[in-house]
Amino acid sequence: MGVKDLAKTVVLRSGGFGLWNWARNRHSLTVLMFHRVLPPDIAARVDADPEYTVTPELLGAVLAFCKRHYTPVGLEDVLASHAKVRPLPPFPLLVTFDDGWKDNLDHAAPVLKAADVPWVLFAATEAVSAPAQWWQETLLWALRSGRARYDDLWAAASGAAPKDTRKEMQAISLLLRYGGLADDVRETLLAPYAATLRQMYGGNLALDAGDLRTMRASGVGIGAHGASHLPLSLVDQAEKDIAAARNWLSTHVDNSTEYSISFPHGRYDTRAARAARDAGYRLLFTSDPVLNLCPKGWLASDIVGRIPIATEDVAKADGAVSGEKLAPWLFLRDRVALAI
Numbered sequence: 001m002g003v004k005d006l007a008k009t010v011v012l013r014s015g016g017f018g019l020w021n022w023a024r025n026r027h028s029l030t031v032l033m034f035h036r037v038l039p040p041d042i043a044a045r046v047d048a049d050p051e052y053t054v055t056p057e058l059l060g061a062v063l064a065f066c067k068r069h070y071t072p073v074g075l076e077d078v079l080a081s082h083a084k085v086r087p088l089p090p091f092p093l094l095v096t097f098d099d100g101w102k103d104n105l106d107h108a109a110p111v112l113k114a115a116d117v118p119w120v121l122f123a124a125t126e127a128v129s130a131p132a133q134w135w136q137e138t139l140l141w142a143l144r145s146g147r148a149r150y151d152d153l154w155a156a157a158s159g160a161a162p163k164d165t166r167k168e169m170q171a172i173s174l175l176l177r178y179g180g181l182a183d184d185v186r187e188t189l190l191a192p193y194a195a196t197l198r199q200m201y202g203g204n205l206a207l208d209a210g211d212l213r214t215m216r217a218s219g220v221g222i223g224a225h226g227a228s229h230l231p232l233s234l235v236d237q238a239e240k241d242i243a244a245a246r247n248w249l250s251t252h253v254d255n256s257t258e259y260s261i262s263f264p265h266g267r268y269d270t271r272a273a274r275a276a277r278d279a280g281y282r283l284l285f286t287s288d289p290v291l292n293l294c295p296k297g298w299l300a301s302d303i304v305g306r307i308p309i310a311t312e313d314v315a316k317a318d319g320a321v322s323g324e325k326l327a328p329w330l331f332l333r334d335r336v337a338l339a340i
Contacts, residue, residue, distance in 0.1 A: 017327035021069055021091070028291035028335045029078065029299060030070060031094045033306035034059070036101050037108035040319075046200050047145040054311055056107050061321035062309060063115040066093050066330075074118035075221030078299060079259055079282055087297025095119040096285065096306060098225055098262055100128040100207045105215065120221035122262040122285065123212060124229035125248040131206035133194050135186060136229055139178055140171055142193040150174070156189050157181060172231060172265065179230050209252040222253055223260035224281070231267035232275075239275040246279050260285065262306075273303070273340045291335045303338035 035052035036043075043053050054062075066072065070093035078094055080086040095112070097104050100123035112119050127134040142148040150170050154160065154177065162173050178186050187194075197205075207215075216222050226232060227244035235241060242261065249257035258280045263272060266287025276284050288305035307330060311319060314326040 017331050018069065021327075021331040025291060025331060025335070026090045027293070027295050027297065029081075029088060029092045029094065029294050029304070030291055030330060030333075031096060031285070031304055031306040032062070032066070033287065033308045034095070034097045034108070035099055036103055037111070038103050039107065042103075046197075047141055049140070049144060050312075051310055054309065055319065056111050058311060058315060058319065058321055059108060060111045060115065062314065062326065063095070063111065063117050065321065065323065065326055066095075067115065067117070069330075072117045074219070075120045075223070075260060075283075078304075081294060081297060082283060082299040082302060084298060088294050088299065089297065092294065092297075096262065097121045098264075099124055099229070100212075100225065102131065102204050102207050102211070105207060105211055109215070109220070118219065118221070120223055120260070121207075121212075121215065122223045122225035122260075123207065123249065124225040124264065125227045125245045127206040127229060128208060128212060129248060129252075131204040131208045133198055134205050135178070135190055135194075136175060137205055138190045138194045138197055139174060141197055142190075143171065143174065147193060147196070153178075172234070175230055176234060179228055179235075212249075212253045216253055216257075221260070222249065222257045223262060223283075223285070224249055224257065225262050226264045229264045231265045232263055232272035233267040233269040238272045239278070242272075242275045242279050242281075246281075259283065263287070268340070270340055277302070286338065288338060289333060290338065291333045293335055293337045300337035301339055303340060305336070305338055307333060 036048055037056055037059050038048055038053055040055055070091045071089040073088060073092045073094055077088060081088045095117055097108065104121060143150060143153060153174055157177050159177060212222055224245040227241045232238040232241060246258050260283040261276050261281045262285035268286060273284055283302055283304055285304045285306055289307045290305035292304050293300045314321055314329055316322045
């Protein structure tokens with residue numbers, strides 16, 4: 001154990017982090033951001049992205065930690081606070097999931113129900129409207145698993161690959177390139193990978209409309225995550241994408257899904273924020289890893305930051321949650337009222 005880790009352990013065991021949180025974060029909304037929840041054997045079988053996948057056990061341990069230090073709240077509570085209808089309780093915490101993965105229903109929902117923690121799902125409507133095969137996961141899985149090279153995927157789409165070597169930007173550039181193709185052309189190019197991936201899953205990758213209605217009826221908050229799931233600050237028609245997501249959810253789930261949106265890939269700008277507000281969204285969730293000021297329980301801004309929960313950031317080498325890592329990961333964030 002290094003000096004820094006030892007120091008964190010001493011502080012945690014002496015109650016230092018808990019006292020810091022109690023003294024500092026009473027009137028800050030903490031929002032957690034998850035994506036996928038899979039048992040290790042299934043995650044390995046489908047080559048799930050480890051950056052965005054946690055085990056049910058890790059999720060349960062994180063929730064247990066949070067219930068000791070926070071008051072879990074639901075989306076309606078946060079909406080009511082921002083509308084000045086009802087203040088949030090001290091130490092409020094909201095749990096959110098992005099994208100619309102089927103494993104959220106199969107593996108996350110039972111853990112959240114057992115912990116009695118409310119949660120929100122932000123659905124990318126093109127994914128949940130065609131749940132058997134989400135083309136974006138097919139593309140990224142082919143790249144991530146080594147079944148296709150970055151340059152080859154670009155060549156197949158008739159273009160010279162950008163020279164950016166950052167993995168995140170390579171992925172985004174590929175998504176934008178394939179997102180700009182005609183549907184039939186994209187489907188043909190990805191067909192060999194799609195068939196393999198579909199066989200590996202043995203079922204839908206994403207939730208479907210019926211799943212979302214069932215979850216909504218059980219009290220899960222449902223919001224939008226864009227239609228295409230492309231970065232709204234980088235697409236030409238963010239307004240069209242946002243409206244399409246709103247209309248699909250309003251038609252297939254219910255009207256309350258228009259109340260909130262999370263920006264795909266955490267990317268947003270003034271244009272995307274304005275389009276979301278114009279579409280009727282009251283809360284705009286980002287991937288800015290901050291605590292959200294709510295003096296006296298009133299949420300100060302409609303732009304809401306979220307803290308990502310990834311295994312490598314909060315767990316020990318054996319995959320078990322480490323309080324020495326999770327406490328500072330959550331408690332020591334900047335407290336702000338985001339604005340744009």
